[in-house]
Amino acid sequence: MGDSIWQSMQQKGYSRREFMQLCSAAAAAAGLSKSAVGQVASAFEKKAKPPVVWLHYQECTGCSESFIRASHPVVADALLDVISLNYSETLMAPSGFQAEKSLSDTIANNKGKYILVVEGAVPTKDGGVYCMVAGKSALQSLKTVAKDAAAIIAWGSCASFGGVQAAKPNPTEAVAISKIVDKPVINVPGCPPIADVMMSVVTHILVLGQLPALDSQGRPKEFYGRRVHDTCYRRPNYDAGLFVESFDDENARKGYCLYKLGCRGPVTYNACSVTRWNEGTSNPIQSGHPCIGCSEDGFWDNEPFYQHLASFPGFGIESTADTLGTAVGVATVAGVAAHAVLTTIRKRSVIAEVHAEDHKES
Ligand code: SF4
Ligand code: SF4
Structure with a gap:
């Protein structure tokens, strides 16, 4: 089992006070009451950081920019402390075969436990050839990675609804990821979306073991x-x-x-x-x-x-x-x-x- 959030924060020299600040912020971001801070702290102390696979398809990467440029110290630090980002084409250090191995190892070793974050729409025209990573189309890789994911988050309007790629005349027949996978998808739209929402969604999954309440378009009600x-x-x-x-x-x-x-x-x-x-x-x-x-x-x-x-x-x-x-x-x-x-x-x-x-x- 991997380190818990508290263990990993201790290794980085964070104090207990800072940890509790994170728990308070996470509880607030997740729309939980103040009395739930203890529950959040307990989860962050015990539960291993959830492995995250972050895939990029047709998009401008502005959503990642919003995520990593979150200047709020708690959100910026906490998000990267709360999750274990095992694979992300834009944020990870490895490349080439090493990166591909990281992806396949995460899937094989964490079946039913990892969170899949998708940024960008999926082109479906001509067998999906208009977005290829490591020789696989977005269509293929999304189906493969989504199959054993514990939760799927569509990060940004392109992944949630198709975005600019799906605008008329939609030359690549781009679609939202919810049109491809046959599991519930948490849509976090915005061009770009707000980083705090990611904090809320991840906290919900980690602390309560469930998806946040969603509206008719799959968006967390707390924020939408x-x-x-x-x-x-x-x-x-x-x-x-x-x-x-x-x-x-x-x-x-x-x-x-x-x-x-x-x-x-x-x-x-x-x-x-x-x-x-x-x-x-x-x-x-x-x-x-x-x-x-x-x-x-x-x-x-x-x-x-x-x-x-x-x-x-x-x-x-x-x-x-x-x-x-x-x-x-x-x-x-x-x-x-x-x-x-x-x-x-x-x-x-x-x-x-x-x-x-x-x-x-x-
Ligand atoms: S104000 Fe409107 S257009 Fe601007 S970021 Fe918010 S929802 Fe999007
Ligand atoms: S009050 Fe409504 S219409 Fe006016 S600027 Fe604000 S959101 Fe827009």
Whole structure:
């Protein structure tokens, strides 16, 4: 049996306090209550680090960049301490035959125990020849490695939904990995996804011995259960009908809502507004960029990104990811448009009333 997380942290000179900090962060990331920190600590003390095989197919490797550049010390350190990364084309030291041996040894010695992480879509056209690693197509290797995996995580929008490769006209007939394997897949979409989510998923598997609760699109509910719009700090401006009209205008400088610049926050499920990036410093909307819906199925085909589309079918403001399902991903927001129009009318009438009052007084 391999080292436990605590053993491996001790070897690296971490203190017990730092270990407990990791356990607290892992419990929080996994959506567990404070009282579960002891349970996490016990699991991290006793259980061997789960072996991980990380495969790369059709993608840009931005998801790995997000993962390894996680600047939050706990996430960055802990993730690499919590898992035993046995095979990863981009992160491992060995290459060539040595790397291939590492992959086959991991599968042979850890049947039913290793976690498979997949980054990128799988091309299916012409027998899958458009993505080959070590003489094997992505199609072949995915089936082989998935067969004995304890859990499968699709890391990023390409692995989860096909991503840019599957955008029209999809020349290689790229598909999500869930279309290839016949086991449950935990989809962690985003372009790129948020590193903390990986921490949560791995902690769930390790501590609770189960997959986290997933929504209808296979995404962990803890992170994808709410729309970006629901937790957006610009939301009060949306509700007040205060919108940015063009990039860098006066309203943009005031931090008004980006809906009129095409923001897909109202139909996008992700934790960007809550978790954020760079030690929780910021997120795209906070930087003045509208959400383009990168964690939704087929988002690349929902262009143009910087115009709000008038053809979204209506949706209830209280809808959940489960009830909305995939229909939302390809649509836009008549409901939101109506809201925006009504709010603007309401705002204008309030302004008109105030002006009328002013005239009366003068
Ligand atoms: S439309 Fe976009 S910018 Fe406006 S409140 Fe919603 S998520 Fe935030
Ligand atoms: S704000 Fe929207 S487009 Fe940007 S990362 Fe989050 S979900 Fe993706």
